[in-house]
Amino acid sequence: MTSSAAASAPRRRRGPALEAALLDAAWDELVEAGFAKLTMESVASRAGTGIAVLYRRWANKDELVLAALEHYRSRHPVELPDTGTLRGDLLAVLTGMGEARAAFFAVAAAAAFSGLLTGTGLTPAQVRDRIIGDQRLPRVRTIYQRAHDRGEIDLDRIPPAVLAMPFDLVRHDLLMDLKPVAPARIRSIVDEIFLPLVSRPGQAAT
Numbered sequence: 501m502t503s504s505a506a507a508s509a510p511r512r513r514r515g516p517a518l519e520a521a522l523l524d525a526a527w528d529e530l531v532e533a534g535f536a537k538l539t540m541e542s543v544a545s546r547a548g549t550g551i552a553v554l555y556r557r558w559a560n561k562d563e564l565v566l567a568a569l570e571h572y573r574s575r576h577p578v579e580l581p582d583t584g585t586l587r588g589d590l591l592a593v594l595t596g597m598g599e600a601r602a603a604f605f606a607v608a609a610a611a612a613f614s615g616l617l618t619g620t621g622l623t624p625a626q627v628r629d630r631i632i633g634d635q636r637l638p639r640v641r642t643i644y645q646r647a648h649d650r651g652e653i654d655l656d657r658i659p660p661a662v663l664a665m666p667f668d669l670v671r672h673d674l675l676m677d678l679k680p681v682a683p684a685r686i687r688s689i690v691d692e693i694f695l696p697l698v699s700r701p702g703q704a705a706t
Contacts, residue, residue: 522543580640
């Protein structure tokens with residue numbers, strides 16, 4: 501093979517690069533065709549590979565779609581702001597979460613209503629946890645730690661479920677409405693529900 505032919509020949513994908521390409525193809529197929537019409541064959545064709553490559557990694561299309569949802573979410577994290585106050589950080593991150601995750605939740609909900617779960621052997625709660633990820637607090641803990649260090653809250657007295665609540669409420673609204681959460685709703689979650697529970701006694705929310 502000449503050097504020019506070698507340069508023009510497609511590079512063979514392996515390992516993580518191949519798996520990422522397969523999951524990207526599955527996501528694109530899920531968005532364009534929907535879960536009901538998605539097949540292992542259609543994903544393999546879109547990815548430019550053989551169907552056996554998929555079956556070596558995922559037992560069926562349910563497992564493939566779950567992995568594609570997890571992959572997309574992990575590749576598109578919500579930016580964590582640093583506004584200088586807990587209220588400002590929460591308003592910013594929840595707004596960003598609503599905008600960034602609306603399309604994701606719409607695709608995930610459509611897949612769930614179209615039959616996702618059938619081949620996974622998982623409960624709806626287990627599928628929810630896989631799609632959302634085991635990161636209800638670890639990333640946003642940074643926001644709360646900064647607020648603790650500034651003296652706005654006392655993390656030692658706030659249960660994890662309370663810290664997760666603003667994000668759980670936004671996820672609920674995203675799942676129910678399949679569109680970005682309204683600014684007034686986000687302000688209500690932060691100002692009327694969350695901050696009164698976590699602010700230090702006698703300290704007004706900023």
